[in-house]
Amino acid sequence: MGKRILVIDDDEDILSILSIIFEEEGFEVIVKNTGVTANEVKLIGPDLILLDITIIGFSKSGDEICAEIKREMELTTIPVVLVSAEPDIHQRANSCGANSYLSKPFEINKLVEKVKEFIT
Template sequence: MAKTILIIDDDEDILEMLDIVFQDSGYEVILSKVSLEADFITVLHPDIVLLDVRIVGSPKTGVDICKELKTNAHTKHVPVILFSAEHDLHTIAAACEADSYIAKPFGIDNLLAHVRKQLS
């Protein structure tokens, strides 16, 4: 059974590219260009969540979503990878208890390696 990746980013080009990359790598992919509540994410049952830090036009940031996921008993076990061009991404990821982070722009092979590591 394929692992499911939930990707939340406001950039449609990034969503489209990641959808292709992860599907070609054998993953099920769920895309969202707006922030989602942790309770709704629970219903989706993702195996991992990739979150942009800034989600333009959404009431919540990726950091807000990450904090919700990591404090929710039903989702705290789900790995979260933040991806962003923020210069202090390591500090941001630590503050919201993300499992990993990757700076934009990122290499596809590096992102795939991060995902595989978190899912192993």
């Protein structure tokens, strides 16, 4: 199996679509419909994280999860790409230390290109 992508989004349809697309691209995909802690990220060991900002039913937002990941020394090298419809995604990506961001709705090809910029 190829590089591992962790996709965190509360929308099951997006999780399904991204799982299919990235598996076809040769990536191993782990999906979570709720947020994760830095310790869970350590256990999963992803090569890249795609992270929505709004995660219904989880105590932290995606940018808070991103900031937590980026504070952990052994996780700082994992690229985090925020993928969200939030209007202030640019500012939130900058403030949490995300490596990049993409606004929803997004073109699948642009998302695949973005991922491949970080892990190929």
